[in-house]
Amino acid sequence: MTTRSMSGRGELRPSTREALYGYGFVLIWIVGFAIFTVLPLAQTFFYSLNTVTVSATDISYDWVDWANYSRALFTDPTFVELLIGYVIETLVSVPIVLIFSLLIALFLNLDFRFKGLFRTIFFLPVVITSGPVIQELTAQGATSAPGIAQSAAVADFLLELPRYLRNPIEYLLTSFILILWFSGVQILIYLSSLQKVDKSIYEAAAIDGASAWESFWKITLPSLSTTTVIVAIYTVITLSHFSENKVIKYIFGQTYAVQGGIGYASAMSFLYFLVLLLLLGVVFLLLSARTSDRAR
């Protein structure tokens, strides 16, 4: 009350004034969000409930209710199969990326010569990874684990396995380097968190007789739990948005296909989005459950 009486007529309260300036700075984002995210999202949802026909002059809509969704889930065998493949591949890749990036970050957090060189190498893929480049490299067999995927013994072994096991392992062998290539940013995120861990804790632990091994499990790992959740979520999103992702390619292909069309592609986009959210939820719950376990 006093602030109001103190400020003269026509003057704003400081907190109101601050809020107004704040809105002024972020206004452009809010407008952009409405135009470039909310509106197109709503429109895409509308498309997904219609059969959309685009002619040279205009667009016509034919309301079909949820038919596009039921077609994607129950009639189209390719989509569901690709979706399951995507979930499996993501669930296989995320732990590998997590462990690999943590391992490399731990190495790079040590003091040794040529550290900068190795850091440069491990971050390089972030700079050059684009869909067509990856596609060319995969097509030429350059992304498989060297020497393993081609060997006849491995091929024989794979044939013995049931299909649900064979597919993930095959994916792992043929795209092993590719999975590692998705770890660049994650390595840096881990590295920056490692550097924030208070050095004096390690010293105190060493004085109490803790070995480096114990320090890692009791100090380093618990202090990285939030970072791990961030890294995992970042990884899931990056993998899911990558333009060479088979589901994305299929949806893109269907957009322009005669039997597919914009309506059908939109329905699949929403189903894919839903699966992505579920995946994020699962990863988040798994990792934060482990975190709270450790806290106890």
Added chain:
Amino acid sequence: MRPISRDEIKSFFFGNRTSYGLIFTVALYLLLVAIGFVYLYPLLFMFVTSLKSPNDLLNPMVQWVPTEFYLGNYAKAFRVLEYPATLLASITISLVPSLIQAAVCSVIGYGLARYNFWGKRLLFALILATFIIPAQNTVIPQMLTYKSLGLLGNVAALILPALFGQGFKSAIFILIFYQTFLSLPKVLEEAARLDGASDLEIFVRLGLPAAAPAFIISIIFSTVWYWNETYLTVIFLEGGTESLPMKLSKFVQAYENLYPPGVVNIFDRLNEAVKLSGTFLNILPLLVMYFVLQRWFVESVERSGITGE
């Protein structure tokens, strides 16, 4: 000569409080070199193969060392990609949206970091949402709108979203600027305010200079990500400007237009060496940029709080 104690031998091999010891050091380098090799394997493979002449490709004895220094593949890939024009297009469609994106995200990040207002948490949640929502859930209506406006195939289709803070991966850049401006001391701002500076003046005179590193990281990363992005560019630039990755994905078709398979002799047929030359030409500008600016790429990410804590 002083006899060497057992402890000294032990610490030479196994390390002590100040050094890691020989065994650990050797193991570390071995591991790092091995992992580094696996990591770079696709690039080495690509580079070596791209230098192989047609004879070398057919010769099973030639694995890692080509018998001659053959640049014919590059000459062909250079022609197929229409390299100078495509390179220029790629630079334009990655650099221009990036500059705009960085400028706009700095304003938004400043607002979030320096002002308290109702709904800020919601705003953060929505910014995060834009990072999660897959592109295919929003691009088709935009594409149709651009088409009706006659903007399809024009760089403007990429610039417009960036202008409103909705560019490619804008959430990350907003967070980078947010972190940067958050660490700006409040005292400086208050002093400037007492001197009669307006909010805008404070942003321009105090905020922007302090955010120079954030600008550099944002522009570099944004450029790289726009350069490598093909989903959005293929849809929005359809029938217009073509970037290097877009050309690369149509490489086979473009090659066969220039060198029709039925007409040219066997050595001019499309082979993996030519394709990989094209791929290498594709990433070459990025590699050059990376090695020139690598200090900014790696070190600044560690400091800029991309972690978002």
